[in-house]
Amino acid sequence: MAFFIPHKGCKQSCIFCNQRAISGKINEVCPNEVFDKCNLFLPEPGNEKGMEIAFFGGSFTAIDKGYMTQLLEAANHFIIQRRASGIRISTRPDSIDEDILETLKKYSVKAIELGAQSSDDSILLANERGHDHLSTTKASNLIRDFEFSLGLQMMVGMYGDKDPKMTAIKTAEDFAFLRPQTMRIYPTLVLKGTKLEDLFNSGKYVPLSVKEAIDCTVEALSVFDKADIETIRIGLHSEMSLHKSFLAGPYHPAFGEKVNSRIIRNKVMNLLENERIKTVKVAVGKGMKSAAIGQKRENIVFFNSLGIRLIIEEDEKLGKREVKILNTIDKEN
Incomplete structure (x- = not known):
């Protein structure tokens, strides 16, 4: 109030x-x-x-x-x-x-x-x-x-x-x-x-x-x-x-969501050490899936431009802007 x-x-x-x-x-x-x-x-x-x-x-x-x-x-x-x-x-x-x-x-x-x-x-x-x-x-x-x-x-x-x-x-x-x-x-x-x-x-x-x-x-x-x-x-x-x-x-x-979206994108990028990854599944904090996807799906589009499919799910055990890599699939030779 x-x-x-x-x-x-x-x-x-x-x-x-x-x-x-x-x-x-x-x-x-x-x-x-x-x-x-x-x-x-x-x-x-x-x-x-x-x-x-x-x-x-x-x-x-x-x-x-x-x-x-x-x-x-x-x-x-x-x-x-x-x-x-x-x-x-x-x-x-x-x-x-x-x-x-x-x-x-x-x-x-x-x-x-x-x-x-x-x-x-x-x-x-x-x-x-x-x-x-x-x-x-x-x-x-x-x-x-x-x-x-x-x-x-x-x-x-x-x-x-x-x-x-x-x-x-x-x-x-x-x-x-x-x-x-x-x-x-x-x-x-x-x-x-x-x-x-x-x-x-x-x-x-x-x-x-x-x-x-x-x-x-x-x-x-x-x-x-x-x-x-x-x-x-x-x-x-x-x-x-x-x-x-x-x-x-x-x-x-939606300024706040755009900021959260950028932070999540940066964290995913920092966690991706293998340049040969084709698909990455990540977990984000509860209520943060929308921000992780981004306005107009900008994070999905961003990773697609790198040849990476991004899959996102929520984990209530994670902090608000915390990101965890669940699994990855490498590109075929």
């Missing part, structure tokens, strides 16, 4: 940001709305497992404290009733301190996501983020010290990034070092009504292509997978408001 609070609490507007386009939300969320929607849509008491109430958009811990407390009180009512297991919020790295964390703990907040975006201070400055990587590090350490679940959000292809793939790898490594429980990865899009639109129109910013964004995201995701960090979102949700505001950049409604 998610509530979006566009631009609320933001000390400034980052050059790429149009929260109303991303969330589709225009009006301010009021405590009564939180209560009414939770009461209507949350499960009956005792069925709260895996059900969270989330406050996204803006910087939740930087909004007026009275307003923040009212929203938390409305949500916490349903935690007490065991209709939800906890509250998740997103905020800025420089809007976290001990007093804030004490308040969040009081109202059953379990997870805090930081919009960190990059570990490169020059890129953060160019995008007018208003914080540096040290702020992310300090906030992350505090969040873990208070025993919240830590989530980080990163972007690829930001303005001022001279080497997007290497930056993605370095940022992923720096973020993995902070030991978050979850990650979200987003490609940078040019949205109408942002400063990035002006930079794009003047030729000062060239967004990544879909392929380039996939390449960067694959590199970052591989770092998080190796560190056993769960990536819970790849790419923006496909909202009507986003479609209306989208101007340029690597947007694809």
Whole structure:
């Protein structure tokens, strides 16, 4: 159950940001709305497992404290009733301190996501983020010290990034070092009504292509997978408001699946040591067969172009992006 609070609490507007386009939300969320929607849509008491109430958009811990407390009180009512297991919020790295964390703990907040975006201070400055990587590090350490679940959000292809793939790898490594429980990865899009639109129109910013964004995201995701960090979102949700505001950049409604598809393809290629293989049967994690096949069967077509027939099945014992070769048939002499 998610509530979006566009631009609320933001000390400034980052050059790429149009929260109303991303969330589709225009009006301010009021405590009564939180209560009414939770009461209507949350499960009956005792069925709260895996059900969270989330406050996204803006910087939740930087909004007026009275307003923040009212929203938390409305949500916490349903935690007490065991209709939800906890509250998740997103905020800025420089809007976290001990007093804030004490308040969040009081109202059953379990997870805090930081919009960190990059570990490169020059890129953060160019995008007018208003914080540096040290702020992310300090906030992350505090969040873990208070025993919240830590989530980080990163972007690829930001303005001022001279080497997007290497930056993605370095940022992923720096973020993995902070030991978050979850990650979200987003490609940078040019949205109408942002400063990035002006930079794009003047030729000062060239967004990544879909392929380039996939390449960067694959590199970052591989770092998080190796560190056993769960990536819970790849790419923006496909909202009507986003479609209306989208101007340029690597947007694809199935961006996450295309990234997973590329990772699986790469892993199969790395496992195929014998150049004489004619047919290969592989197992992938539960729910990953579609990604393994690829959009428009692109992985099947790719391996066919190499003279290899790819057969795919799922194995619930495997991890989400894990691949296992079951058997192969060599080409005849």
